[in-house]
Amino acid sequence: MVHADPPHEEVFPGIWRVPIAIPVPLRYVNSYLIEGDAGWTVVDAGHHTPQAEARWEQVLGELGIGFADIEQIVVTHYHPDHIGCAGWLQQRCHAPVLILDKELPQVERFWDGGSDAGEAIEAQFVRHGVPGEVTRQLPAHHLQQVAMVHPLPRLTPLAEGSRIRVGRRSFEVLWTPGHSEGLLVLWEPDERLLVADDLILRPITPNISLWPHSRINPLIEYLRSLERVQQLPARLVLPGHRHPIEDLARRIDELRAHHRERLDRVEAIVSARAAAADGRGDLLATAWDVQLQLFGPQPELIGTRFAVAEALSHLEWLVEHGRLRHAVEEPVIRYAPA
Structure with missing residues (x-):
């Protein structure tokens, strides 16, 4: 079931949070529009559904932004609620779609048309005792997810530590694996702003999952990523779901305690x-x-x-x-x- 979208809002000068309804229990994902001198940057895009297309057309129209005004699209990670509509947006605006180079294998592994990811998940779940009435549904279910990320965008890889300039702002690209292997977050030190997508959420906690072909246990990586960003002097955190967070260090303490428990x-x-x-x-x-x-x-x-x-x-x-x-x-x- 796809839910109605909450209203878009300016959460920081020149930065708009655009909640987009998604067909999963989280209900909606936060996309962001960041104003620059020569155009706008989109961060994440929602699943590719007819409702998401209509949502983007509605929001851009209300803000007076044309598709040609979008100069770049940043995809923080490969999950369908973040990459799904990026290809459709790229077809409309002809802008580059940026993603961390370390996340490219996950895009290919899960969303390539010839991928056996559904069968690999089925085999993994069988090995861990999941009943057949569940595992037999997994390949077809995965194909339903694939349908909501196509067309895939042409991706431009980013390196860890590189910078994305948006007008007067310069965001540093940080690699924070755990929720996905190539998850990136964006840090703007002058304004102490962290675009944290699914690294840090509140009041819910990010899903930390072990999938086939994982390089290492993702919870180990996730806890290291939290430790890495906890020292950032952020005054505002913009997450991938729910509402902005003002106390980064405290929320990370809560997340670490959650996983210890x-x-x-x-x-x-x-x-x-x-x-x-x-x-x-x-x-x-x-x-x-x-x-x-x-x-x-x-x-x-x-x-x-x-x-x-x-x-x-x-x-x-x-x-x-x-x-x-x-x-x-x-x-x-x-x-x-x-």
Whole structure:
């Protein structure tokens, strides 16, 4: 279900937050329009849906911006609510679409027309105990996501540490992996402004998921990214969902505490399951078992995907840090105390 859009608003001089409805439980994504001397910069674009197209036409019209006035589009990461409409916008405005070079493999891996990403997710979930009535739906579900990111834009890669100039503002490109492998955030030191997309959210927490082909456990990277940006003297944080955040350091403390608590809970779930199994390996906890206790049954498949993948990122963090182990590898992976 696609929801109605909240109104767009100027959240900082020359910067407009444009909430765009998305067909997932988060309801809407924040795109941003940043005014420059010679044109406008778009940051993120929403899923590519007819409603998103209409939304962009409406907002640009109300602000008196023509498509030709858009000089560049920044995509913070490959997720469909951020990259989805970028190709359509590029066709209308002929502007470059910028993305961190480290995120290009994820775009190809998940959104290329010949990709086997849906089947890879299905295989991963089977290995972690997800029932067949769920896993069999995953390839077709992934193709539904692919449809909402096409046409793919022609992408211009950015290097970590490079700068994006928007009028008098110069944003530094920071690499902050975890939510995705090539997630970028934009830091403007003079105005102490952080465009943080899905690195930092409030009151919700970013989904930190382990997907096929991940380079390293994403929760390890996410916590390092939080540590990296916590020292920035930001006075305003513009997130990818919900409302602006004024106290960066405090919110990061809250996010870190959240994950410490979740790690402790995951470890307790696995330990309790091991005690009840009484030595039987086939009764030890799988990622499916853990996510059911963490989040409960999900009403939509997209929620189930996120729940399993987030449980996995926490389980594998605990394995990496010697608090859990893979006690069984076949036919499914099961966890036990180290």
